[in-house]
Amino acid sequence: MEWTALHAKIHRTIRSRHLFERNERLLVAVSGGQDSLCLMKLLLDLQPKWGWHLAIAHCDHRWRPDSQANANYVESLAASWGISFYLQTATEPINSEAAARNWRYQAIGAIANSNHYKSIVTGHNQSDRAETLLYNLIRGTGADGLQALGWQRSLTDGIVLVRPLLEITRTQTGQFCQDFQLPIWEDSTNQDKKYARNRIRQELIPYLQENFNPQVESALAQTAELLQAEVEYLEQAAQLLREQASVREWSKGNEGEKEGIFDSPLPLRLNRRVLQKAPLALQRRVMRQILQQELNTAPSFEHIEKLTALITAPNRSQTDPFPGGMTAKAEGDWIVIQ
Numbered sequence: 001m002e003w004t005a006l007h008a009k010i011h012r013t014i015r016s017r018h019l020f021e022r023n024e025r026l027l028v029a030v031s032g033g034q035d036s037l038c039l040m041k042l043l044l045d046l047q048p049k050w051g052w053h054l055a056i057a058h059c060d061h062r063w064r065p066d067s068q069a070n071a072n073y074v075e076s077l078a079a080s081w082g083i084s085f086y087l088q089t090a091t092e093p094i095n096s097e098a099a100a101r102n103w104r105y106q107a108i109g110a111i112a113n114s115n116h117y118k119s120i121v122t123g124h125n126q127s128d129r130a131e132t133l134l135y136n137l138i139r140g141t142g143a144d145g146l147q148a149l150g151w152q153r154s155l156t157d158g159i160v161l162v163r164p165l166l167e168i169t170r171t172q173t174g175q176f177c178q179d180f181q182l183p184i185w186e187d188s189t190n191q192d193k194k195y196a197r198n199r200i201r202q203e204l205i206p207y208l209q210e211n212f213n214p215q216v217e218s219a220l221a222q223t224a225e226l227l228q229a230e231v232e233y234l235e236q237a238a239q240l241l242r243e244q245a246s247v248r249e250w251s252k253g254n255e256g257e258k259e260g261i262f263d264s265p266l267p268l269r270l271n272r273r274v275l276q277k278a279p280l281a282l283q284r285r286v287m288r289q290i291l292q293q294e295l296n297t298a299p300s301f302e303h304i305e306k307l308t309a310l311i312t313a314p315n316r317s318q319t320d321p322f323p324g325g326m327t328a329k330a331e332g333d334w335i336v337i338q
Contacts, residue, residue, distance in 0.1 A: 001045050010042050019162050023051040027117035030056045032074045032185030035123035038173035055084035057111050059104045062093040073185050086111045109156045124163040127170035130220035131200050147227035238285035245274040267338035275311045283308050310335045
């Protein structure tokens, strides 16, 4: 095996960031494109040092005429490398980026859970990270959206999604595949400019490189890296503030009252005096966490601002209903959510 600078870099990254354990079972998402092939080759070459059990998962969205041939190609690669292969095929064609991403993560998560893999590994790289920051910024987001595409995130209970190539550019993965003569399966949808991410990749990033900063991908990825640590800190601080400000008791059911059985929640109460002492950034994060829990979906900026305004609003102020009918009002020192 030829040991390159890229091998050494990924080896150091995995070790310093504690991305994987020795002898771990790793399920690698392989599309057949240059990023996933580069990732798979690197992991195979590092396997003797780490003792991993490697396997490949491939998802067929059925949105291209050659998707089945693509799946067969990846399966043949797995066979040539002597590792297990898992295929998940969509029952109906998926035609949007968001729907495809959600289905893909669900499908691979199910494969990992059924076959006892704790880590799912993807080939997202520095270029993807820069494009994701721009994509979310254009759509409108806070620091959480700008730092998306981090090194690790929990996918389901006990299963972690890991991205070890976030310091490697797409140019580098392409050169690696060329150097090792890895046959890349070209995905025609990557050239389709009806998808916003492709327009960012093919038009916006090159424009920024030519007119503003040749190293714009690296600069944007560095911003995402800095924001990731800051968001993690703010989330922890907001959770602590939320616990200090929140009171929720449970009422006793009629039948269970004598036995002390509690079966229904009373409204959630937030102490406005506690929240008023905190910076606005933490106030907003507390409200975001609460809305995420109560609405069971990501709240909009307008929803967060509406609830945050009650911290300093006049007594008896009340919001109009949130999705699902939930309301909040100011009652003395409290915000009451029911």
